[in-house]
Amino acid sequence: MRDKEIKEAVKERYSKIATKEESYCECSCCGGESADMVIQQAKAAGYTDAELGSIPEEAVFGLGCGNPTALAEIKEGETVLDLGSGGGIDVFLAARKVGDKGKVIGVDMTSSMIEKAVENVEKGGYINVEFRLGEIEDLPVESDSVDVIISNCVINLTPDKSKAYSEAFRVLKSGGRILVSDLVTEGEIPEEIRKSFQAWSDCVTGAMEKQDYLNTIKNAGFREVEVLEEHFFTEPNMDERLVTKIVSVQVRALK
Template structure:
């Protein structure tokens, strides 16, 4: 998040969202130590983002969406807060199509942020149903047992 704050336009703001007061306090302390003044840290959940409609240009998520039990709500909130022409960049874990339920459950238990993994096709379908376009899902690493790290990119139409 601090790297993003340094990359936005001079008058831009980078928002960080967390449901944990302890993590928010740590993030604020890290921002102060790094002398980053354009970072804002919000208490909330990814299913109910405390920002107005069409208020951000880019949403970045790192291995968090899998942890939500309501992925359609997460993607709808992401779409809601994005300005037309906005884009998303998500790093997440995806599951191979042919994983049987027991192997998938074992693999998800072993890999820290893999609970509730989607296949690439499931991810793409949910993004498209939400209204995202230009969807790409690129596996970038093997997490073992049929799980893969992936970069998910998409945009909100103008």
């Protein structure tokens, strides 16, 4: 697979999700077939009813494999960056934590998702958030300008995770922190699945082996890389060859 082809496949998939041309896939990081299923998927990822009820309904796609805002210890007045912000669920939750003196920036490479997120800004009347079109391997963000970086089941989608983490390190202030919810693997993934564009956009093919993933973060310059939580990731329709091989991790690291 070529990086450009992977990105186009992922972008096409998430554009369809944003515009509701496609509303169901087997991976909970991709969206549900009904409003109730979307909410259930979001709750399964770690969001509470109170959190989901505090943001625009259209910001919730049932995407994600964790709730990074719950573990990032976001403080009032901080600047937060969300890598792969989608419809804005984590941006809007972070916005409540940073308050009027803080700021939250969401970056997504899918224009349809950015359009949806901007609509949600207007619906929610947010004044401390901003969405930017861009790739996480080439962030449209100034160096040393962010206190906290969050991301939810997105970095596994990029072909160049080393570049993504190097960019995260670049934009983060000294002493800043990153809290990422993502999928990794334990054990070999069958080659035919590895070669599948569908599986890549389902957050499976691009997942790295767990220790390699943690080493990638360390090699980007981060220190105190720590797995805060982890559990096997399963879905009712998951290929049986993947059971006990896909792991959801919540990783924190410091600059």
